[in-house]
Amino acid sequence: MRYSLEMSSQILVYKITRSGIEKLNTDLPNFDSITAELPTGFYSTFRTYAERTKVLGLSSHLDRLYIPAKAQEIVPAMRRPEDLREALSRVLNRFPAPEARVRLILDTSVERGTMYILLQPLQLLPAEIYEYGVRLEISKTSREKPALKQTAFIHESAFDRKRLGGEIFEILLTNKGRILEGMTSNFFYIRDGMLCTAGRGILIGVTRQTVLAFAKWEEIKTCIKALTVNEIPVIDEAFITSSSRGIVPVVQIDARQVADGKVGRITKRLMSLYEENIFSIAEEIF
DSSP: OOBOOOOOSOOEEEEEETTEEEEEOOOOSSHHHHHHHSOOEEEEEEEOBTTTTEETTHHHHHHHHHHHHHHTTOOOSSOSHHHHHHHHHHHHHTOSSSSEEEEEEEESSSSTTOEEEEEEEOOOOOHHHHHHOEEEEEESOOOSSTTSOBTHHHHHTHHHHTTOBBTBOEEEEEETTEEEEETTBEEEEEETTEEEEOOSSSOOOHHHHHHHHHHHHTTOOEEEOOEEGGGGGGOSEEEEEETTTEEEEEEEETTEEOTTSSOOHHHHHHHHHHHHHHHHHSEEOO
16 A cells, blocks of 8 residues: 655644744645754644544643753743643634644744744545555664654654655654654554553653553553564554554554554554544643
């Protein structure tokens, strides 16, 4: 299966300073190209639900900006998360799309504390991706500071990002032969009925935490342990998670097929739970 990574060109960018909110003009085609033109800083990306009024784990997404900013003694232009929620709600309210993909950026390098909101019409993945699964490839790259979501990593991983598209859906980051996470996702695998994911050297994703909670509700045993590249042939299932795409089943890693190359039973169950509950557990933006 070939994957198209084309995005809508209808992207809006807002710059937030202590003086107010300014709409910027851009003709760049996607979030990453726009982000590359902005000052480096902390960021988070997610999608909306319920006609642009809800976000899964919005508090956690905002923490990715505010907590490290406080540690570096940076005062955000929107001093409180509640203020940013209100501003986000306002711009989403008039955004001309049923749902939106959102990126928030906090400048830590030029105009420290300045914030940016990027909005793009949400384009859902084709249904066959969730039905048949995707192929991933392995990189020897890993995040220097995995606990911080920094825009600098987008620049640093530019070579791997160019590999996406065609038959490659996502790139897996590794360290010393251990699979840590996807470049834009968290990675899970299932072995002998146990759901496992790396616990160190990764960005703790919002959807990752949601999946672990679902596993607990379903009494699925879990373990926090990174998979080694050599262990790929013995796992039964695999999937990745992200705020924009939910749970995406994985059926091939590099040239190795995962088990029988089909979406597994536990993966399907977690995908169903996610779809059934996402609207009720997503947070109101404001």
